[in-house]
Amino acid sequence: MAEREENQTLPVERAGDLEGDTLSNVHAALSVRSFGLTDRGRVRETNEDQFLIATLVKALQIEQASFPQAKIQHSSDRSHLFIVADGIGGHAAGEQASALAIHSVESFILETFKWFVELEGQEQDAVLADFQNALGQANAEVLTEGAAHAELRGMGTTMTLAYSQNDVLFVAHVGDSRCYLCRHGVLYRLTRDHTLVDAMVRRGVLAPEAAATHRLRHVITNFIGGNAPEVAVELHKLRLEPGDRVLLCSDGLTGEVSDETILQVLGECDPEPACRRLVALANDARGADNITAVVARFDAAR
Numbered sequence: 001m002a003e004r005e006e007n008q009t010l011p012v013e014r015a016g017d018l019e020g021d022t023l024s025n026v027h028a029a030l031s032v033r034s035f036g037l038t039d040r041g042r043v044r045e046t047n048e049d050q051f052l053i054a055t056l057v058k059a060l061q062i063e064q065a066s067f068p069q070a071k072i073q074h075s076s077d078r079s080h081l082f083i084v085a086d087g088i089g090g091h092a093a094g095e096q097a098s099a100l101a102i103h104s105v106e107s108f109i110l111e112t113f114k115w116f117v118e119l120e121g122q123e124q125d126a127v128l129a130d131f132q133n134a135l136g137q138a139n140a141e142v143l144t145e146g147a148a149h150a151e152l153r154g155m156g157t158t159m160t161l162a163y164s165q166n167d168v169l170f171v172a173h174v175g176d177s178r179c180y181l182c183r184h185g186v187l188y189r190l191t192r193d194h195t196l197v198d199a200m201v202r203r204g205v206l207a208p209e210a211a212a213t214h215r216l217r218h219v220i221t222n223f224i225g226g227n228a229p230e231v232a233v234e235l236h237k238l239r240l241e242p243g244d245r246v247l248l249c250s251d252g253l254t255g256e257v258s259d260e261t262i263l264q265v266l267g268e269c270d271p272e273p274a275c276r277r278l279v280a281l282a283n284d285a286r287g288a289d290n291i292t293a294v295v296a297r298f299d300a301a302r
Helices: 091-111 121-148 196-202 259-268 271-285
Strands: 030-039 049-061 072-088 159-165 168-174 178-183 186-189 233-239 245-249 291-300
Touching (some): 030 271, 049 091, 091 159, 121 233, 159 245, 271 291
Antiparallel strands (some): 030 291, 049 072, 168 233, 178 186
């Protein structure tokens, strides 16, 4: 099941304005610099967060040739995959759920996903459908593993995935980790939190300013694993611009660091120092949960 909804952002902007049903067929190549960091925090005994940064390339493996040449040759084509997963279930269960879900997506990418296609209208929708299926497959694998081991029963994980090809960004999301876009001094929140409190805010029964401190703010209503045979995947696509920065993070960061501070850090720092600064700020605040940040910067290709 897929969800295509308007995004939540800082009050002055609407991230939904960044999206279009069909992006134009003229695409610019962008260079990508990225970095990820995860930290246990100051309270938790273990780290149940996981992250992945991967570059997808075309490769030709030479088995035999009648003249000297490199055994492996690579195309100049590149696409990029970023994932953050926050495990649910405590100790080994949460840690295993988040790792297993990412491994499942890796397998889907390698065996099923056709990542070098011309990104015209139908192909864009096919990419979104593929990532919906990938997260559905991850859900099935986590459920199967939990059913097979009593100590892992009920384990689950959030998952926020971003995939870029040239100047198009695709996002697939389940849970309360987040994906942000920083552009021209504005921070856009591309995903919504799949939580009980967020649902209350959307229904108008809870004021937005009360959500951050509500006692039920950590109750997640949609995640990979648990006991649900299906997962509702939130999907987005948008056009990237040179200078854009994308942040994927777990709620251990957003629960401690404000959107305004995140915007400031992303605007001032390259990916590695940005990740280190954001994790340090979360730890300086309380460090009450595991903290993970993945930052990617997109620039005009040289």
